[in-house]
Amino acid sequence: MPDRPLSPAATTAHRPLLEAAVVRLAPVLPMLTELGELFAAAGHELALVGGPVRDAFLGRVSPDLDFTTDARPDEILEVGARWADAHWDIGRDFGTIGLRKGPLQLEITTYRADVYDRTSRKPEVMFGDTLEGDLVRRDFAVNAMAIRLPSLEFVDVHGGLDDLVDRRLMTPAAPEESFADDPLRMMRAARFSAQLGFDVAPQVRAAMTERAATLEMISAERVREEFSKLLLAPRPRVGLTLLVDTGLADVFLPELPALRLEVDEHHRHKDVYDHSLIVLEQAIDLEGPPDGPPESVPGPDLVLRLAALLHDIGKPATRRFEPGGGVSFHHHELVGAKLVSKRLKAMRFDKDTTKQVARLVELHLRFHGYGDGQWTDSAVRRYATDAGPLLPRLHRLTRSDCTTRNARKAQRLSRAYDDLEKRIERLAAEEELGKVRPELDGNEIAAALGIRPGPVLGQAYSYLLSVRLDEGLIGKDAARAKLLAWWAARSE
Template identity: 75%
Template sequence: MRRATAHLAPVVPLLTELGELFAAQGHELALVGGPVRDAFLGRTSPDLDFTTSATPDQTLAILKPWSDAHWDIGREFGTIGARRDEHTVEVTSYRADAYDGQTRKPVVAFGDNLEDDLVRRDFTVNAMAMRLPSMEFVDPYAGLADLAAKRLRTPGAPEVSFGDDPLRMMRACRFAAQLGVDVAPEVREAMTAMAPSIEIVSAERVRDELTKLLLAPEPRAGLRLLVDSGLADHVLPELPALKLEVDEHHRHKDVYEHSLTVLDQAIALEGPADGPESSVPGPDLVLRLAALLHDIGKPATRRFEDGGGVSFHHHEMVGAKLTSKRLKALRFDKDTGKAVSRLVELHLRFHGYGDGAWTDSAVRRYVNDAGPLLQRLHRLTRSDSTTRNTRKAALLSQTYDALEVRIEALMAAEELAKVRPELNGNEIADVLGIKPGPVLGRAYAHLLEVRLDRGMVGREAAEQELRDWWVTQPESATQPESVPQLDSSPQPEPQSEPEPADQ
């Protein structure tokens, strides 16, 4: 208690002031939930959550003159928010909610005492409170003992808790990742039995919990619980599908375990949170999603070969499509979906590099296809090596080192990050005497291919190359209809590379 109180020392004046304001009006106030839990863990919560015997109207009347700003968008659920200086607070009236079992929306009912309010909370570690202004610690459901034992329990029966709010099962997985806790046996049993009920929860809420889980320092434990409980079958079915039955000859590694290891290794390659963009500052959601999902195309593409081997031809292309579909279903934003899918699509490209025989043209294409995702692709590719053969692992690492050196050299010489044809759209139109339209777009794409294949050839050579191409086109004697001019280069079609034997 002394350590927790000491950790709260910077906000004790604020806590005391608020407690006295509510007490002066005849109301109880307590700091509750995450801020109390985090104080015992030596962590600082960004926001301060309170519970009170006051009604929302009474709370607003107290906070309005005290705060710099206030809001009541949560009034329906008893919550009033306020900000003063750098502190944000949310005060919720004692609750005694009931749920209809069909949706996640509670039927709001306000309670009249702190203990009843605490029993409706998700887990005992979040059902601890400090009465204000006395700083009296309240822990009716032994949350502190559970926190010390790294144990996750519900204040009441888990079946009742998860029946009230199925999203709490996702939170259990998230806390396993964030806090390093083990769920109690009865909690695990209830999660397994009630996993299908997660489907009544909105995709947006599931996405938010999954995101928090993935951004935890060690998400592996949370992902395991997600899969073992059966929740993943309903929210991320591609993950348990990676548990391919290993054939009797063990011709391929466990793809599920491999994917979790790739995720661990990708996290280890993230840069510091305050590092430059080129270091991929962690935690990076795009990189972590790509690491977790990079092989989800394997179940659909596994083939046993006559010679005793196994193949997963084009699993990166299938996986990219599955990734896009799943992230869209989970309501991730378009940019995140496109970035993760692109990384999944490109994650095998390096293995065509072999002994370093790529031409400069191939290296340019690698950089061009990755675009702004290049640094993440570097980390994903390196993480995808999970072989136990130390010699093979060292060789792969050295080969990729060499590729990165070549990329840096070409980027320095040719500004590959800004690769464009040596003639822009207007200049192409002038050389060929054509109007903006589809033909101009094809001409632009042709010069981009020249740029990628041969590097900078100079304006005169580029113009000659353009004229030589033009005489081979059937439209060279006619003018196309006018359409808006292109101002950016089209993406070249990705090319699949052979599956490396040990991936």
């Protein structure tokens, strides 16, 4: 470990943590020291700040390094451009200059002292003059720790290290003031609780609840990004629960808290909200390793996690109390697929993600018609073909959807799905289900019926595809005969 001062903040209790953090930063310390010396020689301050410092204490190495300085953007470029292998200034208006040195990505930002318009959340970008003034405008105390360079002096004016040890999220300024400046910080509180496993301080939770409605002024794209990061975290349930309990979810995803259906006095149905969170956790457990093959659904997988969380959002709209005290949710998968599509579009998710999640929600109940394996090969073909490339995710979603406490029922469902997967594998090996096509191609269909390309040809193609799925390979002559019979019946 280099012989460097750590600062008076290095109390006896925390000194081992500080020393361990410096050791974890050892691979980049020569670069940090060199860059700090360059800025010092130019008469400027420089500090490593935010996530990289926090992660060093948590035993993690951050791939990107964030710095703050009293140098203005032009001065950052003057010092850094000669030293770095590459540079970019896309964030210059906000005081940020990007640098690349070897494999490392660096962002250096001028001290900020922004003033916010609290009706629009648009900041008036203002540069500050001190590190302490910059740290107070950051989102949470654990992200407001810094290491001055090249001295390696540890700066923690807001008790971030104490919060980290206590696994607590607290804002540097009063939380109601911090969230008034930037309501998106409330989403970050939920995200960090899911990523780091930290609890929010009681006053932070209270401010989130009080100011939840102000999230409406944040763009859908920024909310979506925070929500996606939360959902991809190791423990998303913690963050989701915080969003629901504080009322933030009501603002951007009201279908989630709507799952908290009041349980009837006889408790004839599950708590749909809790069930959905359990399904999400079980789906996460079934994800493959990050470097696994596509068919293993490498985790974290956003499409699978969205589908698991939202698979039952059609239930509130379809709930019916039946004669005799039963409860039904007929066609909730179809209603849910439409609701998912509408909500994800409103959150500005891309088209592919929206279509895939909606399709999984639509298909998630299909397996429950399988029973004890009564499906014909034709039905199994349809199941696999309708799922298409989503089949590995559908397998995991369907298995996760079994949350019954009845061990015998759970084992029966598991065995039935094992059987279905084996049948799909057998048929896939025999028939290459992913490439199933009618036995006559488009040209052959057009020639047999004497028609030109167009909608009618598409209908004929779809008919022969259904024949292929229902009956398997029957030969071109038989397929042509069926096509002609279909055409004759259609013309009558």
